[in-house]
Amino acid sequence: MSRFAPLLLVLALAGCASVSVQRAPVVVEPDAARKYAAAGDHAQAARAWSETALAARGAARDHAWLRAAEQYWLAGETGAARAAWAETSRRRLDAGDLALHAFLEAAFLSADGDDARALGLLSRPGAEVPANLRVRWLGLRADIAERAGRPFDAAADLAVLADGAERSQRGELLRRIDRLLAGLNDDALAAGAAALPAGHPLYPQAARQLQRRGLPLPRPLERGTGLALDDAVPPAAADGYRPPLRIAVLLPLSGPLAAAGSSVRDGILAAYYGENRRRPEIRFHDTGGNVAGLQGALIRAREEGAQLLVGPLTRDEVDALFGMADLDLPVLALNRGQLPPPPGSATFALTPEEEGAAAAERLLDRGLRRVLVVTQADDNARRALGAFRERLRERGGEIVGEAVVAETEPDFIPTLQAAMGANRPDALFLALRAAPARLLASQMETAGLSGVPKVATSLIQAGGNLRLDTELDGIEFPELPWLIGRSAIGLPDADTIGNTLPSARGGGARLFAFGADAWRLAAWLDHLLAQPGASVQGATGELQLDPLGVVQRVPAWAVFSGGRARPALDGALLPAPVEASD
Incomplete structure (x- = not known):
């Protein structure tokens, strides 16, 4: 290359309209380039590094051109980045610069569609990459691996990133990992999990996916650290019961959510006073259901030594x-937001997603894999259906059709037959409220679906009517054990409490049970954190803490009989599927 080429490159990149050959290049010290980079002005930093390179010789020149290439790349000026990178000589770069040189080359190769060579350049373990480059290195490698059809490798790199990420970034990384693992077949997931070294941050998520599918773990999950309670807290009982000394409960006890907060509070207190062993000091703080109120409640909780x-x-x-x-x-949070819980904390919620996944498991465990879905325009129905679809696919099931119905058009038969096609499904999944579910049930025989097993979500109880709900007889749905007399946790039955406490009646009954389980989780949280796989029986179902700090709930199952929800027989076999016709 001509000795004038670098100068021409810089002037071209700077966008000069004219050039005076009499003017010598301006020498900019590296500190100025670093200052621009630190301020996020990558384009200006790139030009400063380029001008520095023009005035430098030997290894300093190559270092400056490489840094210019990096800054141009960060600024999105890929053509300039490639040109500056081409000015460098590998033989004069130190170890840190060699890693950056390889990273940029991999980025260029990947942009050109050569993912195999790009991954080869990025193949060194992340721990060997300089700290200031590690996040970008792992992120690029994960992106390329995912695009190249290596989702488990991509998930492994993302898990390392998530392990040290800020909370706001960690949530999105964990959700992306979950999507990648969910797309793997059973064999690929099991083989990938078995190959992970001990202590790898991906193993808990891979184990969670395996457990979802009913598959064995290659090795047990590592013991957790518990709540790190001080020595003043007595040791755990034989069953793991070990509440802290002081608990602060943050609930909306005023404002538009006061009724919901009161139901949860009363459920907590009922379970709390039903415990005969050592009980902690428990104090309630009103948040008003908003962030400002939460901040004030948190200050008070800290002052009281929670x-x-x-x-x-x-x-x-x-x-x-x-x-x-x-x-x-x-924290034991009583809802799930966008951010994951930090280590040592957990989230607990009653969600439509749990019911959708449970419905898929209910059918799959009985060998019913080809499912016709009937749903309506409803947010809870949409969320339940999304989880149902994902869990069914993970375990080898298939949705053969989806029918969306509306009460304003009560003839469902054309919609059902169009969704079903020529093949009779093994089962139906209903994400419907009571009224459209009754209409559907009355048209099953005419639609050619007589005798097909039906499972629903608890949404089917919305708008219920005892006289009319006999149409729903035989439909199974997930339910809170306490509401159907299947809970043995020391609470009086739901009818007895409902006759005494207004907060435990109607819709408040579910929140009351939720509060009772919030107490149980608080009392056993140390045990659940320290013992992966441990569970607690609650009013809302069997509760287990997954490796990401999310409480997983296995509900009980109810069935409509005489228009009422009654306990379903867990061992009962649904009717065998009818062979599809040609």
Whole structure:
């Protein structure tokens, strides 16, 4: 290359309209380039490094051109980045610069579609990459691996990134990992999990996916650290019961969510006073259901020496709490937001997604894999259906058709037959309220679906009517054990409490049971954190803490009989599927 080429390159990149050959290049010290880079002005930093390179010789020149290439790349000026990178000589770069040189070359190769060579350049373990480059190195490698059809490798790199990421970034990384793992077949997932070294941050998520599919773990999950309670807290009982000394409960006890907060509070207190062993000091703090109220409640809880926070109840409050850089207390949040819980904390919620996944498991465990879905325009139905679809696919099932119905058009038969096609499904999944579900049930025989097993979500109880709901007889749906007399946790039955406490009647009954389980989780949280796989029987179902700090709930199953919800027989076999016709 001509000795004038670098100068021409810089002037071209700077966008000069004219050039005076009499003017010598301006020498800019590296500190100025670093200052621009630190301020996020990558384009100006790139030009400063380029001008520095023109005045430098030997290794300093190559270092400056490489840094210019990096800054042009960060500024999105890829053509300039490639040109500056081409000015460097590998033989004069030190170890740190060699890693950056390889990283940029991999980025260029990947942009050109040569993912195989790009991954080869990025093949060194992340721990061997300079710290200031590691995040970008792993992120680029994950992107290329995902595009190249290597989702498990991509997930492994993202897990390392998530392990050290800020809370706001960690949530998105964890969701992306979950999507990648969910797309793997059973064999690929099991083989990838088995190959992970001990202590790898991806193993808990891979184990979670394996457990979802009913597959064995290659090795047990590593023991957790518990709540790190001080020595003043007595040792755990034989069953793991070990509440802290002081618990602060953060709930909306005023404002538009006061009724919901009161139901949860009364459920907590009922379960709390039903425990005969040592009980902690428990104090309730009103958040008003908003972030400002949460902040005030948190200040009071800290002043009183709380060792565990239970709550808050809204998604915005949960995100605000988990987003606090100075959060220094473990939390059992009573909702799920966008941010994942920090290590040592957990989230607990009654969600439509849990019911959708449970419905898929219910059918798959009985060998019913080809499912016709009937749903309506409803947010809870949409969320339940999304989880149902994902879980069914993970375990080898298939949705053969989706029918969307509306009460304003009560003849469902054409919609059902169009969705079903020529093949009879093994089962139906209903994400419907009571009224459209009754209409559907009355038209099953005419639609050619007589005798096909039906499972629903608890949404089917919305708008119920005892006289009319006999149409729903035989439909199974997930339910809270306490509401159908299947809970043995020391609470009086739902009817007895409902006759005494207004907060435990009607819609409040579910929140009351939710509150009772919030107490149980708080009392056993140390055990659940320290013993992966441990579970607690609650009013809302069997509760287990997954490796990401999310409480997973296995509900009970109810069936309509005589228009009422009654316990379903867990061992009962649904009718065998009819062979599809040609």
